[in-house]
Amino acid sequence: MSVDSDACLALRTALDREGGQAIPIDYPLIVPSAMLNDPSQRGLLVAMLGRLPIDHVWLRVVGLGADAGPLQMSRYLSAVAGLHNLGKPVIADHLGGLPGQAALAFGVVSGIAQGIGERERFDTGDWHKPAKPRTDDAKFGRAARVSIPGLNRTLTRAELDVLASAKNGRRICGCADRACCKHGYDSMVADPRGHAARQFFSSIARLEAVPDLRRETFFLGHDGPMAKADRTAREIKALRPDAAEAARHNVDPEALMKRLADHSRTTEKIRTTLETIHETRGNDVPRARVAALRSGGVPKSATGKP
Ligand SMILES: [Zn+2]
Known part of the structure; x- marks a missing residue:
């Protein structure tokens, strides 16, 4: 994470130097649920992200997806609400189905991102394994x-x-x-x-x-x-x-x-x-910040309007 954080700072410096001051940075945060759910570890994450020159956090929680169960969902809802102190819009990335809609409806995230009928869950479980060898006549894609x-x-x-x-x-x-x-x-x-x-x-x-x-x-x-x-x-x-x-x-x-x-x-x-x-x-809980639409390369949030 310290490597990521240094890279993010270096990116900001490079963009600013080249005239890209108006280009916002989206920070993809990949995190295991256990770390996100633990208040002290989450505090460290928030402190780290708070120091970075970023505009949005794209949150990918390992092992969480459209098929999440009740316990996993309730933990997720309260953990993500714990990121609101950052004051940045949080996008639930790779989160589809009911869990994605629930996170939106409950206001804990500013937006959701998923593929169409895929990428509705995020896993890193096979990242360390070599890709399966393909035979020449194998069909591309997954079973419909x-x-x-x-x-x-x-x-x-x-x-x-x-x-x-x-x-x-x-x-x-x-x-x-x-x-x-x-x-x-x-x-x-x-x-x-x-x-x-x-x-x-x-x-x-x-x-x-x-x-x-x-x-x-x-x-x-x-x-x-x-x-x-x-x-x-x-x-x-x-x-x-x-x-x-x-x-x-x-x-x-x-x-x-x-x-x-x-x-x-x-x-x-x-x-x-x-x-x-x-x-x-109840109803009067703080909700995630609205993710600003970008127009002409300038994030609206830069003008103070959400
Ligand atoms: Zn239909």
Whole structure:
């Protein structure tokens, strides 16, 4: 970290020398959850970052992602709030799904960044391992995964087809947003990335339309993302997929349904945990600083306007 910090200072000096005084510096902070969650270690981080000439902190927490459980999420929410003393906007980088939306709704981060259907979690676990050798005929990319609207989880195409074979399966798993997927289930599986991108942007737009101090209530409320994820998870776990269809796709239906039942339990626990946090801390909690939009290379924050 001292190397990083020296490099950051040297970058500022070099930019200023070359006439780049208006160029802001984003500092990507990669940190293990244990370090972020520990108040004394977090204090050291804040002290270090506080000395740096940076404009935004991009926070990547090792092992945290769209699949975070209730405990991990509640720790994250309170730990990131501990970075607010810095007075700099904090962007949750590589954080997708419900945890990303919760961090935004609870005002602990100024923004979130993720890929479309990927980079929704951050891991350094394999950084020290050499890359897997590739054979020439291996296909590029990962197996296509499809996100079910509101469920906060992705499934492979085969798993989804198995679920769709159940009674009501296509309706429950398919995209009901006709502006997003014109022909519901079929459009969704034909263009999973387009579907994921549109759903992500509309979820952010819905949150943005709610005033800051009402966002937690909206997020947890009856029509909010949390309740919807909980409801969808319950509906999906109750599906009874067709055994022949499962065999045809080489999917073990019992293992699949067990995973989905576990997912539903976790989602319910996340909901109760976030409700408790909301009830105990109330509405008037300090929120993360607004991340300024840059126009013409000059950060608006430099003019004093957020
Ligand atoms: Zn869709």
